[in-house]
Amino acid sequence: MDIFQLSYFIKVVESGGNLTLASKKANISQSSLSQLISNFEKSEDVELFYRQNGRLKGLTPCGEKYYEYALQMTKLHFEMHDMVRRESLKKKGRIRIGIPSMILRIYFTSFFTKFIVENEEVKIEIVEAGSKKLHNLLLRGELDLAVLVDPTYLNKEKYEEFTLITDEICAFVSDNHPLSTKKELDWCEIESYPLATFTKDFSSHKLIIDKLKEEGVTKEMKFTSSSWNFLTAVAKESTAVVLLPSPLQYQLTEGLVMKKFSNSIPFKILLTRPVKEDYSSLERYVKGAILHCFSQRKNN
Template identity: 30%
Template sequence: MDIRALRYFAEVVNCGGFSRASAVLHVTQPAISRAVRLLEEELGVRLLIRDPKTVKPTREGEVVYRHAAQMLRQVRQLTSELTDMKSELKGELRVGLPPLVGSTFFSDVIAQFRREYPGVDLHIAEFFSSHLEQALDDGEIDIAAAMLPVDLERFVVQRFAADRLMFVVNPGHEISSCTAMRILALKTHPLVTFTKDFKLCGLIEDACRAQGFVPSTVGRSSHLDLVLAMVASGMGITVLPRSVIERTNIRQFVAVPIVKPAIRFELALVRPRQSYISQGCKAWLELAAGALGFQISDSFICQAGAGTLIPDR
């Protein structure tokens, strides 16, 4: 079976069409169509349904896509392992970072990695925490930073930070003089927050529901600057991780700890249990550990044997 044909087919499914897949793959559309047609003939099944506006996999196509994703991931791991056998550090490393986590914790790590390992093609993919697990499963990224919890049956984690949530308000706001405030403040004060793709939003909403109410959300954005602009305009108050407040220049606002209960969470680097850890990935881990002050656990860098799971104890 032609690996290239599987790659073309998988990209057509990912993009929902031949023309978009052609742009991503830098391969002509007729060449992709021909490869997919030959794959259908080899397997004896129809793989795609071609509608006027999109292309979708058939039921048989969904099965082939699932196996193709696994095979392509194995090919990438094979290439990484062979590359690592050479003396100079080269290859490709794909890191998934949620927007807030990436800008808060990893901007210096990215810059240092590019300086020290120019031979490694570093790709930073911005994924919301809610999408990271699927991206890791699909082999789109090699390692990711995420808010815990994640599925420990599928992933190994390396914790790198503990965090808590705090209110952020204008200096003139009535709770700006408080030393601490309960989440119940959102019962009477409108909330400005991020889009629902952010795992942070679920954390806030769950905390409010536990107190018997749903917050009144008056504005959402996927950009921190716009969220803070809405707070500055007086639309409402927001909730941010302490790490973001400490590492971001937002001195014109007042941060008030949330208590009774304090809303805490952990951040971790995450990788699939059955995955090859390239030398580039190990270099990334070492730089991150130095910058963020954590010690890399043996369980996180233990390699998976063929068909075995990595112990997480």
């Protein structure tokens, strides 16, 4: 197996032999994965997996050893290419990345702290703004990379999109709110209370308004704000239901609870960039580092 096939093999093992799950993780067809395993076993006259009723049921002793080597080889391959990228970056450079404030603080603080320490030669300019402004800056060519919320409304022929993580929109209420004891909420249940969320500058605003219309909730937003601290404080001190992305649960103070909806709104965060014939080594390196970081979070 080459290095890419080894990574597919690892995905199969990590998925417990479930080819359907592994194919989704590896982004290739289930039949291709099955054929990869079968062809290798036939050509090498070995068995990597035990089988039961045609399904993979755990690694054989040979498969266990092969898996350990596969982990080592893919790790060395990543480290080798990482070294090459680092050497190329010694030419130095600067890259501009646009990230919404909330996403920057919740998802990227630890990433950039570590990245800057490990890559002193790289100069990164972070543009912190609302999704709409970042969208416009990207269109004007003023950003090399932008982190946006799906849907981005970008021309797929001119811009690439990479999924970083998928969360959801939830309701934040005080711990003594009538809805606080509910396991999950239906959208109709929030219509009896004042509603609040981020301003129109945030992508989540449109997602929420569209969902309320879809669910037949006619009540308008009581108020909006660009400050999640203010919004959660209002929820804590009143009967308001504040609709915010679920990552804000990590910023909760005592007296607040987060409730999920049975029919939730996906909150998908994407890394975007303009399509170009060629990218600088710095652009490739930073983009690769971000994608690698978030793929590790998904696996964990």
